Amino acid sequence: MGPTGAGKSNFIHTLAENETAVGHGLASYTSGVSAYRLKCSDDIDIVLVDTPGFNDTHLSDRRILEVTAKWVKEVGKRDLQVLAFLYLHRISDNRMGSASRKSLKIFQKTAGKDFFSRVTLMTTMWPDPADTVEMEESEVREAELRKEYWAMMIEEDSKVERFTNTRESARKIVDSIIIAESKRQWSKLQQELVDQGKDLPATEAGKELHAAYEDMVARQNFLMQQLRAEMEKAAADPVTITALQQQLRDELVKFKNARKEMRKLESSREKEKHHILITLFFNFLWFLARPGNSPR
Incomplete structure (x- = not known):
């Protein structure tokens, strides 16, 4: 391996x-x-x-x-x-x-x-x-x-x-x-x-893969905070904002693909809970990453 x-x-x-x-x-x-x-x-x-x-x-x-x-x-x-x-x-x-x-x-x-x-x-x-x-x-x-x-x-x-x-x-x-x-x-x-008859998502290896996915969400959250802080500045730098927006868009593509994969791995009992939370978070990230959302 x-x-x-x-x-x-x-x-x-x-x-x-x-x-x-x-x-x-x-x-x-x-x-x-x-x-x-x-x-x-x-x-x-x-x-x-x-x-x-x-x-x-x-x-x-x-x-x-x-x-x-x-x-x-x-x-x-x-x-x-x-x-x-x-x-x-x-x-x-x-x-x-x-x-x-x-x-x-x-x-x-x-x-x-x-x-x-x-x-x-x-x-x-x-x-x-x-x-x-x-x-x-x-x-x-x-x-x-x-x-x-x-x-x-x-x-x-x-x-x-x-x-x-x-x-x-x-x-x-x-x-x-x-x-x-x-x-x-x-x-x-x-x-x-x-021996224990567990589904893959319930195994330690499955949980570790899910943890890697959560790390990705944390990275995106950090980028989002940076972008929001820059946009709130009185003298915000348009170049910095554009660069942060592009980074966030790139991360969102990875996030969307990872979300699909992890939903396939999750048990049916967990799907509904994660679907609601992730959809709200994803929509908020996408709103901030839109090119039109820059300081006036």
């Missing part, structure tokens, strides 16, 4: 270069999830599952979570359990952007704290070791990830590994997972969907 573009498919194809995709059963429950069977030894086969990443250009985050959850639920019904999670992150990223932070938070809720010991936090897209400057910068970013963003999971025995785009490094990572396997255990999302 991991954000779009983190290298999930490349890792699987590097590791299972001569393997074929699982054409039935495991891979056939949903589109967007691919599964590959890998023979590790004479008596050990594993299935590598490639899930779609959040912040995808073609699928909404809501749809991606639904696709992943459906696969997890269906294999759980067959009494199959996720052995471990590999969470991928590009070491080439200069900073941990909002999309990456959101992806990590949803992943943490998907795995659950009790499952963190079965999580490998894997960095990808490492530079050529001969490039000492890039290597030093990448190692600084890795240290920051360990200290700031992954610390909680590392404390719960999550492992950190580097995938250097070779089959040897990929196999080393998978072998460490197989060696560590000692007992059957459900991930948090499997527990909630299969």
